[in-house]
Amino acid sequence: MSFDVSVFSTKNIIVAVTGGIAAYKSAILVRRLKDYGFNVRVVMTTGAQAFITPLTFQALSGNPVHTALLDPEAEAGMGHIELARWADLVLVAPASCDTLAKFAHGLADDLLSTLFLATKAPVWVAPAMNQQMWAAKATQRNLKILVEDGVHVIMPASGEQACGDVGLGRMPEPEVLAKQVSLYFHQVQRALAEKFGLLAGKRVVITAGPTREAIDPVRYISNHSTGKMGFALASACYAAGAKVTLIAGPVSLDTPNGVQRENVSSAMQMLEHSLVQLEQGCDIFIATAAVADYRVAQVAEHKIKKAGDELQVELIKNPDIVATIAKQSKRPFMVGFAAETQNVESYAAGKLVAKKLDMIACNDVSRSDIGFASDQNAMTVFFAENYQMEKRDLAKASKQEIAEQLVEAIADAMTAH
Structure with a gap:
């Protein structure tokens, strides 16, 4: 054999x-x-x-x-x-x-x-x-x-x-x-693929990791995201029979087997790649990336030299990738993520409505035992009102186990819809 x-x-x-x-x-x-x-x-x-x-x-x-x-x-x-x-x-x-x-x-x-x-x-x-x-x-x-x-x-x-x-x-x-x-x-x-059979033949696009917004050629604005949750989801979606494209910010993780990976750095690059993937056909869009809310208005051509006690940098707002994708005419099933430090569930429920998502998963990144850099996670999942589905609490487990439960939630929501 x-x-x-x-x-x-x-x-x-x-x-x-x-x-x-x-x-x-x-x-x-x-x-x-x-x-x-x-x-x-x-x-x-x-x-x-x-x-x-x-x-x-x-x-x-x-x-x-x-x-x-x-x-x-x-x-x-x-x-x-x-x-x-x-x-x-x-x-x-x-x-x-x-x-x-x-x-x-x-x-x-x-x-x-x-x-x-x-x-x-x-x-x-x-x-x-x-x-x-x-x-x-x-x-x-x-x-x-x-x-x-x-x-x-x-x-x-x-x-x-x-x-x-x-x-x-x-x-x-x-x-x-x-x-x-x-x-x-x-x-x-095989059992996993049978369990999540609704993803068989589906095309899934996942954003993962942080973005880096350049200040000058050697400095940037970023965050603590490691991309582990998004990479675990890519692996789980592939195991469920989906064709998966992973748009990854700068992270130090191996590409999951069977997954197509596209590396990006900035939020604008991530949005550009996401729109291209949407145009090529996408059934499910999962936005796990921790995208920087702002970017530098004018990136310095050369390294900024230290001078004085203060440095002023003008920031402008980045586009909201998941909200932008959700507004497109070829709108796929939209899954958002909310990493919060307070009022986690209320913020997530608000984003679900404001960004016109089908589903959102939220977690408390202020906890030291889950979230950024951890191999463990715990999440609460909300669904859009028209799905008439109760929220789901995913107890603390490995990110791979959480990913498998999220795939099941996506499959259930698509069936309900």
Whole structure:
């Protein structure tokens, strides 16, 4: 079976290695997952480090290896929380009987067991142990608990073991595990496309990131937008079957797979590109970009030299891109965004009406845990009155999850209309 590896480049896999001779297979597993295009980080227990070194996994994964529960280099020392949020899948291979017992009974005395409790990502375990330890009633009881809790248990293979015994307990081959992971994400991708089927064949244009308004050749006016929300939406729309064009301000993000990207700098450039895309045909226009409200009236030809204690710069108002697009005769389904620091919902509801939008998503960027520069977000979605749809509160989640929920909201609104 062949796979489209472009699906995997945005997927994050944690490979957790526990103590056991099968740990050497985990090095090959990491390499195979990287071959498929996954982003891989490795977590090692103390026992695992007795069989194979962290340096090996660092070289294979291209990322630092995580071994400590309280990581002084992580944000607030909470490495397990950062990893828990980062992961799209946690694969424990090999999974020792001790680790299975910890998982089953909610113990949290090391990085891996704490990560297990902290993550919302699916957890897969590939047990590897002596055949008698595998058959032990306590191990089987723990496995039953894990299955009931939603953990996916990959059955061990049978054969000769390092200790000389023969029976169940061998970790499956790395190639087999990597292919299972690949198949899983293809199934997720297909399910997502089916769930958001209304976007199949739709042409979507998304603006993302900040704009930069030049003062002189080296200085500009801008804002803190990173473009993460817009790029997540581009990925989600593409996964939903849409043809996506992303008009991006100056950001340091990779282009989502399957998405056509056009880079711009200023608000005027972003508007120009948006109008061209509209003329070429657009079903849905999503304005996530944080466009500068004003630009410099006269950009200096050369760098302005420091002189005196004050510098006066005349600003003129930039065009409102989303409102301009909404007024065009070939008007697409219009989605706006409102990033506010106070009275968030009332401001958003006002913009929805004033700019003649079909839908608007708003968030409070004064919160330090969501919004600009964060990988998390939380939003409230309003719909135009003629859609007769109640507002939707999207609880705090990763921006990719929020993007998928926004795609669902767009699809529902288009169906209602």
